[in-house]
Amino acid sequence: xxKLYFDFRDVFRAARYGLSGKxxxxxxxxFLLGYAGYVxxxxxxxxxxxIGLGATWATYRLFPAVVPGVLTWLGWIIYxxxxxxxxxxxxxxxxxxxxxxxxxxxxxxxxxxxxxIGFIKKNWKAIIFSPIMVxxxxxxxxxxxxxxxxxxxxxxxxxxxxxxxxxxxxxxxLFLVFLMVVLFTGIVAGPAIVATAREDSFETMIQFFSTIWxxxxxxxxxxxxxxxxxxxxxxxFGLFTYWALxxxxxxxxxxxxxxxxxxxxxxxxxLPTRMSLxxxxxxxxxxxxxxxxxxxxxxxxxxxxxxxxAAVILGIFLLIIFGMVLSYGLATWSAGQTIIYLIIRKxxxxxxxxxxxxxxxxxxxxxxEAEEEETAEPEPxxxxxxxxEKETPPEEEPEKESxxxxxx
Numbered sequence: 001x002x003k004l005y006f007d008f009r010d011v012f013r014a015a016r017y018g019l020s021g022k023x024x025x026x027x028x029x030x031f032l033l034g035y036a037g038y039v040x041x042x043x044x045x046x047x048x049x050x051i052g053l054g055a056t057w058a059t060y061r062l063f064p065a066v067v068p069g070v071l072t073w074l075g076w077i078i079y080x081x082x083x084x085x086x087x088x089x090x091x092x093x094x095x096x097x098x099x100x101x102x103x104x105x106x107x108x109x110x111x112x113x114x115x116x117i118g119f120i121k122k123n124w125k126a127i128i129f130s131p132i133m134v135x136x137x138x139x140x141x142x143x144x145x146x147x148x149x150x151x152x153x154x155x156x157x158x159x160x161x162x163x164x165x166x167x168x169x170x171x172x173x174l175f176l177v178f179l180m181v182v183l184f185t186g187i188v189a190g191p192a193i194v195a196t197a198r199e200d201s202f203e204t205m206i207q208f209f210s211t212i213w214x215x216x217x218x219x220x221x222x223x224x225x226x227x228x229x230x231x232x233x234x235x236x237f238g239l240f241t242y243w244a245l246x247x248x249x250x251x252x253x254x255x256x257x258x259x260x261x262x263x264x265x266x267x268x269x270x271l272p273t274r275m276s277l278x279x280x281x282x283x284x285x286x287x288x289x290x291x292x293x294x295x296x297x298x299x300x301x302x303x304x305x306x307x308x309x310a311a312v313i314l315g316i317f318l319l320i321i322f323g324m325v326l327s328y329g330l331a332t333w334s335a336g337q338t339i340i341y342l343i344i345r346k347x348x349x350x351x352x353x354x355x356x357x358x359x360x361x362x363x364x365x366x367x368x369e370a371e372e373e374e375t376a377e378p379e380p381x382x383x384x385x386x387x388x389e390k391e392t393p394p395e396e397e398p399e400k401e402s403x404x405x406x407x408x
Contacts, residue, residue: 026331027328045075046066050072098191105338131186133205145169230336234326267315
């Protein structure tokens with residue numbers, strides 16, 4: 001079992017625990033599946049709003065994003081559904097990553113990704129329904145506010161009632177704002193709570209409230225620290241990736257010449273260099289540098305045949321590499337959230353979750369106890385004859401001769 005300090009020093013372990021192949025792959029698949037669903041629903045939303053597919057593809061390609069005023073109400077519903085689908089997939093795979101981190105901290109370095117997926121199948125309800133329960137409470141308060149607004153429209157009496165109940169309305173609105181903070185806390189820390197505490201949906205929601213209420217500053221400060229570690233880790237990993245690609249490009253460019261440059265420049269266009277969402281990455285960190293790998297700039301040449309196909313294939317692989325770099329950041333974030341919740345749980349409840357037995361350990365102990373009970377022979381009662389005593393007949397005593405001889 002890993003010994004923790006249960007303070008901010010433990011948060012710095014996140015970068016190391018995030019650098020794991022199975023965690024990065026889990027985050028990559030979760031990110032890929034969620035993002036694929038988002039892209040499909042985003043394009044459907046744009047089409048439902050009357051925007052042509054050709055114009056949309058020319059503008060967004062694989063990175064669709066919308067701005068207010070572009071979509072109709074139906075388009076916004078579909079687009080929101082895509083975002084929700086993406087968030088749900090991220091929560092599920094982040095929980096699997098947090099479970100692996102938790103087992104590593106307990107000393108089980110051989111806990112597999114398949115086992116973590118099995119854990120998700122047993123606990124997926126707590127992952128999804130605990131934030132939904134908070135949203136239901138928020139929706140109830142919003143509904144009460146709408147009803148209060150309708151009451152306020154009643155002539156003469158409505159204005160008086162609304163003003164009389166100003167203090168309760170203020171309290172309800174304040175609680176609604178607090179619920180927004182709780183929902184954010186649940187989305188951030190929910191996977192770690194489910195992975196470590198193994199609570200049901202209701203108890204997980206209670207932990208949302210307890211965490212942000214009793215450990216507010218520790219939760220905020222530790223997450224700011226973790227965010228800085230994630231940014232630094234992704235930057236360093238991206239820098240190594242950039243130099244790896246540059247090394248391969250230069251070595252192959254000695255013999256392949258301008259053909260490689262044309263293919264590479266076309267492939268880079270598949271990366272998200274045009275969206276403001278990715279501009280920080282695109283301009284300074286990796287993609288922008290990748291576009292300036294060559295010391296000389298050849299005039300653009302139109303690709304034909306195999307070169308065009310090679311550019312598409314290379315672009316897809318660059319997207320995969322790009323996703324792997326981002327997945328390391330997600331894995332670091334998930335590992336850090338696991339450590340942060342272990343610290344917070346120790347601080348607020350004085351409970352070290354690393355000392356709690358897992359379900360597998362409890363099942364194994366129950367199995368051992370059952371085996372011991374089966375193999376143990378029951379002791380006979382004091383007044384009950386044993387089987388040997390029942391089967392062995394008593395020995396007959398020989399007749400004693402009287403007077404030393406036989407009777408005649």
